Amino acid sequence: MKRFIDPCCEKCNHSKETPCKDFVECCTRGPICHESASCAGKRKAIIDRVALNEHFVIV
Amino acid sequence: MYEKHLMICGATGCLSSGSAKVQQALEDELAKRGLKEKFRLVMSGCPGFCEVGPIIVIYPDEVFYCRLKPGDIPELVEKHLLGGEVIERLLYKGPDVDAPARFYDTIPFYQKQKFNVLHNSGIIDPENIDEYIMRGGYRAFSRALKMEPMEVINEVKKSGLRGRGGAGFPTGLKWEFTYRAAGDKKYVVCNADEGDPGAFMDRSILEGDPHAVLEGMLIAARAIGSDEGYIYCRAEYPLAIKRLKTAIAQAEEYGLVGENILGYGVNFKFNIKEGAGAFVCGEETALLASIEGKRGMPRPRPPFPANSGLWGKPTCINNVETYANIPLIVREGGVEEYVKIGTEGSKGTKVFALAGKIRNTGLCEVPMGITLREIIFDIGGGIKGGREFKAVQAGGPSGGCIPAEQLDLPVDYDSLTQAGAIMGSGGLVVMDDRTCMVDLARYFLSFTQKESCGKCIPCREGTKRMLEILERITEGRGEPDDLDRLQELASSIKDSALCGLGQTCPNPVLSTIRYFRHEYEEHINEKFCRAGVCKPLFEYTIDPELCNGCTRCARICPVKAISGERKETHVIDPEICTRCGSCVERCRQEAIKVTPVRREADVSH
Numbered sequence: 124m125k126r127f128i129d130p131c132c133e134k135c136n137h138s139k140e141t142p143c144k145d146f147v148e149c150c151t152r153g154p155i156c157h158e159s160a161s162c163a164g165k166r167k168a169i170i171d172r173v174a175l176n177e178h179f180v181i182v
Numbered sequence: 183m184y185e186k187h188l189m190i191c192g193a194t195g196c197l198s199s200g201s202a203k204v205q206q207a208l209e210d211e212l213a214k215r216g217l218k219e220k221f222r223l224v225m226s227g228c229p230g231f232c233e234v235g236p237i238i239v240i241y242p243d244e245v246f247y248c249r250l251k252p253g254d255i256p257e258l259v260e261k262h263l264l265g266g267e268v269i270e271r272l273l274y275k276g277p278d279v280d281a282p283a284r285f286y287d288t289i290p291f292y293q294k295q296k297f298n299v300l301h302n303s304g305i306i307d308p309e310n311i312d313e314y315i316m317r318g319g320y321r322a323f324s325r326a327l328k329m330e331p332m333e334v335i336n337e338v339k340k341s342g343l344r345g346r347g348g349a350g351f352p353t354g355l356k357w358e359f360t361y362r363a364a365g366d367k368k369y370v371v372c373n374a375d376e377g378d379p380g381a382f383m384d385r386s387i388l389e390g391d392p393h394a395v396l397e398g399m400l401i402a403a404r405a406i407g408s409d410e411g412y413i414y415c416r417a418e419y420p421l422a423i424k425r426l427k428t429a430i431a432q433a434e435e436y437g438l439v440g441e442n443i444l445g446y447g448v449n450f451k452f453n454i455k456e457g458a459g460a461f462v463c464g465e466e467t468a469l470l471a472s473i474e475g476k477r478g479m480p481r482p483r484p485p486f487p488a489n490s491g492l493w494g495k496p497t498c499i500n501n502v503e504t505y506a507n508i509p510l511i512v513r514e515g516g517v518e519e520y521v522k523i524g525t526e527g528s529k530g531t532k533v534f535a536l537a538g539k540i541r542n543t544g545l546c547e548v549p550m551g552i553t554l555r556e557i558i559f560d561i562g563g564g565i566k567g568g569r570e571f572k573a574v575q576a577g578g579p580s581g582g583c584i585p586a587e588q589l590d591l592p593v594d595y596d597s598l599t600q601a602g603a604i605m606g607s608g609g610l611v612v613m614d615d616r617t618c619m620v621d622l623a624r625y626f627l628s629f630t631q632k633e634s635c636g637k638c639i640p641c642r643e644g645t646k647r648m649l650e651i652l653e654r655i656t657e658g659r660g661e662p663d664d665l666d667r668l669q670e671l672a673s674s675i676k677d678s679a680l681c682g683l684g685q686t687c688p689n690p691v692l693s694t695i696r697y698f699r700h701e702y703e704e705h706i707n708e709k710f711c712r713a714g715v716c717k718p719l720f721e722y723t724i725d726p727e728l729c730n731g732c733t734r735c736a737r738i739c740p741v742k743a744i745s746g747e748r749k750e751t752h753v754i755d756p757e758i759c760t761r762c763g764s765c766v767e768r769c770r771q772e773a774i775k776v777t778p779v780r781r782e783a784d785v786s787h
Binding site for chain 1: 183184187189222241242244305307310311312313315316317318319320321323324327434435436437438440441442443444445446
């Protein structure tokens with residue numbers, strides 16, 4: 124998962140063809156539809172790569 | 183993980199002062215040292231302080247380096263990135279700071295600003311949708327999709343947001359009119375035809391945070407029930423257009439634009455229309471005609487676009503900054519925060535472009551209600567060269583000039599209108615004591631006259647006649663009743679012109695007559711321009727009491743009109759002098775004076 128649009132695992136189905144209503148929230152707070160530390164870590168890795176400081180992400 | 187992020191201003195202002203070369207030097211240096219995986223380089227949006235560009239802000243240190251050259255880069259990499267040492271000589275220095283300022287918040291230019299619309303500019307990579315989402319992006323749109331259209335509209339109404347493009351019409355009300363208009367097809371249009379001389383607010387928003395504008399338009403579409411939108415952007419803004427196209431493609435890929443958006447069964451398609459640069463196309467009905475492929479000419483209203491706009495369909499049209507405000511309002515708890523900023527009648531912030539004789543040219547975002555004095559002196563750093571402030575032109579060619587006596591005027595829609603100016607889109611052109619207010623009025627009127635589409639007689643003919651009078655006055659052929667004629671014509675044009683351009687174009691003339699009548703009278707009755715601008719109406723003379731015979735003026739004079747021996751008083755030959763002003767700029771003694779023409783000159787040419 125290099126970008127938020129990439130699925131974190133097989134449980135994520137969001138794409139423009141099969142959209143998920145929670146997609147935007149899921150990017151920074153996800154995963155929302157399942158529990159997985161690994162999937163949460165993948166999102167955090169995307170954020171950590173570009174976040175300028177601890178105030179960068181607005182929750 | 184990167185150790186540091188280097189945000190280089192990649193907006194048009196810094197690009198023109200060489201930021202692309204600085205970026206290339208940095209790319210090369212990092213590659214040469216094998217450091218590309220340790221330090222991230224981003225061409226970001228505009229941090230506002232164009233005067234000191236090219237700018238790099240290094241995070242997480244938050245150190246602000248300015249006026250960079252490619253030759254500074256090896257030292258920056260060696261000392262700061264690798265050695266952790268701040269390079270003092272590259273920090274901001276100026277008369278407004280005691281010591282070099284290393285952080286944003288220690289630079290006076292930023293201290294009174296409030297970043298709302300520009301909160302991402304210079305912070306994110308504008309070509310990366312993920313970063314926009316991390317900063318809260320598209321959350322307001324997701325929320326709006328769960329709301330009823332009138333709930334969204336009511337939040338916008340409650341925020342008190344007024345259109346940032348010029349007239350200041352309440353945005354929520356405009357949306358409600360479009361929502362209630364009958365029609366199976368409705369359009370959302372973004373007016374990005376920023377045409378005022380010296381204004382670049384919208385360009386910077388589009389270049390620095392394009393997704394904010396897209397999100398605002400998507401929310402508008404949700405509110406009024408539209409499935410298609412147009413962004414009308416002038417072709418002179420290629421970087422803004424490029425970033426918009428990238429942002430739209432990313433939003434489509436993410437399922438935020440297109441069909442069945444986020445599974446809510448709503449569709450939306452963006453189109454970009456590149457305008458050819460006609461000023462009149464900033465007027466909404468002319469803009470819509472241009473999108474339709476017709477000549478960009480306004481039409482009478484009503485019907486207003488909310489009822490009959492693009493191809494006769496109900497159309498919600500707002501400008502770039504207005505749309506960029508929308509996500510801040512519609513996000514969870516947004517209205518409550520939004521209304522805390524500003525005045526009773528003007529909520530939120532306003533982005534201004536500072537231009538003219540001001541020390542800190544650039545872009546600033548301030549809370550409504552701040553005074554002009556704070557903007558010009560605290561943020562803008564006062565007048566270049568320590569000269570005297572004379573006036574500020576607010577609102578571009580459709581606005582008016584505000585004199586020094588009104589510097590404590592709060593900046594909001596109603597106060598500016600009462601003072602004879604308008605908020606306009608946010609251009610502030612500052613003038614010093616060397617600006618001739620008659621010539622200024624002539625300049626702005628010549629601009630609007632050239633840009634008049636010619637459809638209605640008051641604007642087409644009226645501005646021409648007004649311009650002829652102003653040209654006569656600045657050439658020394660003014661007549662005693664010219665001021666009455668100007669005011670009479672201005673009044674007729676304001677009352678009868680077809681569109682906003684025509685109705686407001688006399689404003690610079692009226693406001694300069696209102697506040698600087700004595701300058702007009704001096705031009706007409708004494709044939710004298712004390713600012714030294716209208717060439718037939720003054721000559722330069724050297725004050726023998728002040729001249730120390732340094733010869734600087736004689737050496738710079740391009741036509742050899744100045745003579746005199748070293749350490750002796752110099753003399754200007756008025757027959758040779760072209761009044762270019764080079765000697766005035768060069769003289770350190772301020773010995774060169776603007777004086778009335780001494781001879782009985784033929785000033786008709």
